[in-house]
Amino acid sequence: MASMMGVWAFGQSLLQTVFPPELRFASLKFFYRLLNWFSSYCYYDITEIDGVNTNELYNAVQLYLSSSASIIGTRLSLTRGLNSSTITFGLSNNDRLVDTYNGATVEWEHVVSQRQSQTFSWRPLPEEKRGFTLRVKKKNRQVVLGSYLDFVMEKANEIRRKNQDRLLYTNSRGGSLDSRGHPWESVPFKHPSTFETLAMDPVKKAEIMADLLDFASGESFYQRTGRAWKRGYLLYGPPGTGKSSMIAAMANYLGYDIYDLELTEVNTNSDLRKLLMKTSSKSIIVIEDIDCSINLTNRNKNNGGGSANSGGRKNNHDASSPAPPGANGEEGGSTITLSGLLNFTDGLWSCCGSERIFVFTTNHIEKLDRALLRSGRMDMHINMSYCSFPAFKILLKNYLGYEETDLEKQVLDELEGVIDEAEMTPADISEVLIKNRRDNKKAVQELLEALKTRAERNRSKKLLESNRNEVEDEEQEKRALDIPKEGFDHLLESCNNCEEEDDEKIH
Ligand SMILES: Nc1ncnc2c1ncn2[C@@H]1O[C@H](COP(=O)(O)OP(=O)(O)OP(=O)(O)O)[C@@H](O)[C@H]1O
Numbered sequence: 001m002a003s004m005m006g007v008w009a010f011g012q013s014l015l016q017t018v019f020p021p022e023l024r025f026a027s028l029k030f031f032y033r034l035l036n037w038f039s040s041y042c043y044y045d046i047t048e049i050d051g052v053n054t055n056e057l058y059n060a061v062q063l064y065l066s067s068s069a070s071i072i073g074t075r076l077s078l079t080r081g082l083n084s085s086t087i088t089f090g091l092s093n094n095d096r097l098v099d100t101y102n103g104a105t106v107e108w109e110h111v112v113s114q115r116q117s118q119t120f121s122w123r124p125l126p127e128e129k130r131g132f133t134l135r136v137k138k139k140n141r142q143v144v145l146g147s148y149l150d151f152v153m154e155k156a157n158e159i160r161r162k163n164q165d166r167l168l169y170t171n172s173r174g175g176s177l178d179s180r181g182h183p184w185e186s187v188p189f190k191h192p193s194t195f196e197t198l199a200m201d202p203v204k205k206a207e208i209m210a211d212l213l214d215f216a217s218g219e220s221f222y223q224r225t226g227r228a229w230k231r232g233y234l235l236y237g238p239p240g241t242g243k244s245s246m247i248a249a250m251a252n253y254l255g256y257d258i259y260d261l262e263l264t265e266v267n268t269n270s271d272l273r274k275l276l277m278k279t280s281s282k283s284i285i286v287i288e289d290i291d292c293s294i295n296l297t298n299r300n301k302n303n304g305g306g307s308a309n310s311g312g313r314k315n316n317h318d319a320s321s322p323a324p325p326g327a328n329g330e331e332g333g334s335t336i337t338l339s340g341l342l343n344f345t346d347g348l349w350s351c352c353g354s355e356r357i358f359v360f361t362t363n364h365i366e367k368l369d370r371a372l373l374r375s376g377r378m379d380m381h382i383n384m385s386y387c388s389f390p391a392f393k394i395l396l397k398n399y400l401g402y403e404e405t406d407l408e409k410q411v412l413d414e415l416e417g418v419i420d421e422a423e424m425t426p427a428d429i430s431e432v433l434i435k436n437r438r439d440n441k442k443a444v445q446e447l448l449e450a451l452k453t454r455a456e457r458n459r460s461k462k463l464l465e466s467n468r469n470e471v472e473d474e475e476q477e478k479r480a481l482d483i484p485k486e487g488f489d490h491l492l493e494s495c496n497n498c499e500e501e502d503d504e505k506i507h
């Protein structure tokens with residue numbers, strides 16, 4: 001120790017003798033550079049506040065390190081964010097952590113120091129100055145700058161999404177903005193529906209799940225093919241067949257937020273666009289009962305004569321009534337129109353975010369405009385139909401804990417025999433099962449009876465209908481015979497000349 005101090009004192013006096021005071025600072029700088037030159041490491045500082053703005057990379061690194069810190073750290077800082085139900089771990093002050101990436105070893109140090117004199121700032125800065133120092137071997141510099149930091153950002157986003165409760169947004173405030181200028185209101189989304197609990201044909205289910213996964217991991221595909229990274233699903237079918245449950249299952253499967261768009265609350269096309277702009281990536285934008293939300297007449301009809309407002313919002317006013325002052329059709333922007341909706345899903349504005357899924361639901365697909373159904377707009381049309389036998393088996397398992405083998409073969413056969421004819425929705429079947437869930441045998445018995453009754457009723461109804469149709473056909477035939485031959489020729493000619501749009505006229 002004594003000899004070391006001696007060397008230090010000698011070195012200092014030598015420095016003072018050899019270098020005059022004005023050269024001393026420059027020589028120290030040179031000495032430092034020389035050391036750096038020979039060092040095999042380089043260092044990167046990532047401070048919490050970059051000037052006056054929060055440095056996103058700092059937050060990302062903190063989150064990223066939390067995934068490895070939780071396993072090996074002995075002293076960790078714990079945080080729980082807003083809208084989060086999980087606790088994240090972080091490096092404590094001045095702690096270090098070694099990480100490896102693509103064969104390169106890097107070391108992170110969390111550096112915390114007291115902030116010196118507060119310089120004037122419109123935003124008060126925290127008293128502590130925090131940051132991460134990343135130590136990397138010089139030979140690995142390219143790897144770190146090239147892809148490691150991107151990898152850290154990506155991983156952090158993933159962790160953030162996983163930790164954060166997903167949100168269900170709605171625009172039920174009728175377009176008014178909150179204090180932060182946001183048009184959406186949100187609540188934590190905790191719907192328990194998953195693809196496992198969803199009763200539907202397993203093959204169809206697997207197809208939808210694969211499609212969703214392809215979409216979520218298809219960034220490079222969409223980039224390569226020049227398509228906006230979005231996908232549209234149209235769910236149609238009778239009430240109670242699981243359309244809303246399917247949306248919840250999709251959100252739970254992909255970990256996306258849901259924006260439940262209430263079209264009747266949107267006044268104009270431009271409001272619709274603003275709402276779209278305020279949605280985040282990795283989200284599902286839902287319009288339920290699309291046929292009831294706006295008057296979905298063909299876009300072409302809006303242009304040619306008639307009420308300029310046809311195609312506008314249903315609850316605004318009837319399509320046949322005169323347009324109110326200022327409501328000059330779809331482009332006027334004074335009301336929401338089909339065209340506005342199509343632009344919302346498909347136009348240039350639809351890609352002002354990425355990785356978004358549009359889901360429309362309807363009970364009456366036949367009421368929808370063809371423009372809305374064309375491929376590319378709604379990529380997948382999913383028919384949510386009455387409960388089939390494979391779907392029924394899923395309900396039995398969910399509600400009664402029954403596997404196929406737990407039921408007698410004869411009962412199973414009976415159930416299979418009537419289920420298609422009964423045309424009961426999964427909601428109807430669930431009701432019977434819930435009611436009797438304390439007594440499995442009774443549940444199955446009651447269900448079988450309900451299915452048989454419904455099947456019988458449907459059979460009679462169909463018989464009656466076919467009888468009526470036969471009578472009607474006979475009457476029509478008779479009437480047709482009364483039409484003179486020229487009449488038929490005239491009709492035939494109009495049919496041959498007709499355009500697709502004249503369908504209604506021919507009818
Ligand atoms: N396929 C299904 N799998 C599991 N449960 C279902 C299914 N379909 C319906 N249910 C049950 O029935 C209830 C109603 O279903 P859901 O709201 O998803 O139907 P929907 O098709 O959206 O009906 P609507 O057209 O009236 O909106 C749900 O709470 C769910 O428990």
Ligand SMILES: [Mg+2]
Pocket residue numbers: 243244245288361
């Ligand atoms: Mg629904």
